[in-house]
Amino acid sequence: MTSPKVKLLICITPVYGHVMPIRAVATALIGRGYDVTVLTGSDYKEKIEDIGATFVPLEGKADLTEAIMAKLIKNFVAVIPPPTGDALMLKTFIGWIPSQHESVQKALKSLKEADPEARILVLFESAFRGTLPTLLGAGDIRPIGQIGLGVVPIMGLTSIDTAPWKGGSRSDQSEEGRRENIILNEKDKERFVKSQARWEEILKETGSKDPELYWRDVPWHKANRFIQMCAPSIEYPRSDAPAGLRYSGGLGPGLRDPMKSFPSWWDDIALNPQKKRIIAVSQGTISTDVKELIIPTMMSMKDRGDVLVVAALGKRGAKLAEDFVVPDNTRYADFIPYDEMLQYADVFVTNGGYGSVQHALGNGVPLIVGGIGADKVDNAMRVAWSGAGINLETHRPTVEALQEAVMATLDDPKYKKRAKEIQDEMRSYDPIGVIEQSIEEVVRAST
Structure with missing residues (x-):
């Protein structure tokens, strides 16, 4: 059952592998009666409007294209030695936040102008960090809550049970493994000192409250819910995971667009x-x-x-x-x-x-x-x-x-x-049901 007067603003990094699964989620939520607006790259305008959602384009550096992303990856692979992880984050996920944040605030303002009584809930795809300043108090318009949707593995969440993301993290819950994980996680933070510093600058520039967290940990600890779009068996277990972390089981067959024409050899x-x-x-x-x-x-x-x-x-x-x-x-x-x-x-x-x-x-x-x-x-x-x-x-x-x-x-x-x-x-999961339940829980908690 959809909550009256609740509008969903879904924010997505404009890369095909991120847009399409969240587009499938948006399609299903529209089918369940939700009013959905999608904020993503201008290349995806037609695909978003085709499902009956309102499309709002990202602006500035945030309006990425597949060609830009392909070039970034090609340059990363080609350079010897490759750029540091810190440099890559500054150029990408951290570097995109200011433009993303401005786009989020414009989208929120537009929704409020169209319906001053509307209560807006933000859903953000896990690589999209531009909702975080708003989550931490920035901007003139505040949604009633935010829910993360994980379409990449849980790589940025610090845990005693896993080594940090460094081109391939691992899971080890033994006593010795946990001691090593603690050391490796602290060393990992040293690798991203400039990213952390720039993140803190962005918080000041946008008027956000500093959560005093490592920048990569913020979505899981501060969002009202974070729904990882997979089954637990394909993600490392974390005994210290935030209480708001949920699993949806992923998006199984039948939730995506069917093939319209087939090769002659099919x-x-x-x-x-x-x-x-x-x-x-x-x-x-x-x-x-x-x-x-x-x-x-x-x-x-x-x-x-x-x-x-x-x-x-x-x-x-x-x-x-x-x-x-x-x-x-x-x-x-x-x-x-x-x-x-x-x-x-x-x-x-x-x-x-x-x-x-x-x-x-x-x-x-x-x-x-x-x-x-x-x-x-x-x-x-x-x-x-x-x-x-x-x-x-x-x-x-x-x-x-x-x-x-x-x-x-x-x-x-x-x-x-x-x-x-x-x-x-x-x-065994109802992925859209998990998301809808989380939406309704956040809505009820906000009243």
Whole structure:
């Protein structure tokens, strides 16, 4: 039941893998009667308006495009030595906050002007930090509360049970492990001194109250609720997690836009008359250099008559090089929604974006993960830790390494069994129901 006069302002970092899962959430909330406004990049105006939400564009540096993000990642990978984590945060998540904050306040003002009696609740996607100044008292217009939605792994939350995010965190709850985690977490804060200093400057500039927390910890400790969009079995346990942390089980099949047209070869996998084992491979929508995983996967299986490789290139209009000879047992297309492809797959080779991991597990498919940058190394480590797949520990594996990993995943039933167990766990949740319950709890607490 929707609360009367409550309007939802949903704030999203304008990157495909962040926008689309939250767009699915927004679609479902609209279907349950909520009035939804979405604040994200101008590139996504049509996709947001298509679901019946009001679209508000981000402004300034916050109005990112996929091309800008791809360039950032390319530069990060290419520079030797790579930029420090501190420098990257200053350029990205910290650097975007002022423009994001201004955009949030403008959106809140617009909603209030349209309906002075409206009570506004903010939902923010976990990488979007521009709602935090408002959460901490900045701005002329205050929402009744804020709820975080986690579409990347929990990397920034300091815990005695985990090592910090540093290109791949780990979980260790032993006494010795906890002692080491404490030391590593303190050292991690030293690595981000400039980011912390800039965060504190932003708080002063915006008139926010300093929460006296490490900047990365703020969303989990200060939001009214923080809903991690996954099953607990694919996230490290934290005995000291904030009370407001919830799990939604992820977004399983059926909550995304269906595929409208299919490649001419689709029956080869949908009907699979020869009962071949199907290896799906994709590198997401940003890191689309096919030489990293897609072509090596094709080549690793090219001599196997019992296998069919299905590749999604990640961008509409994307093509393979004209001189590349596609193996006879490979099918590919420029863009294939994950759920459409993975419902037929036996294994998924991926660079480890959070969405790719969630889609695979939602379909009960074990993973082989090899990626770099953003959250990909952390996702790969969680997949291996959970038992649902193999971590290649590189974004450019050899053909031989891929062949070994694929055959190990196909031949050892433990990976499929574990992926199915997590799929069942995901199915036990009502993800939109978890979010709606949190919304109603925050609304009731504000009256």
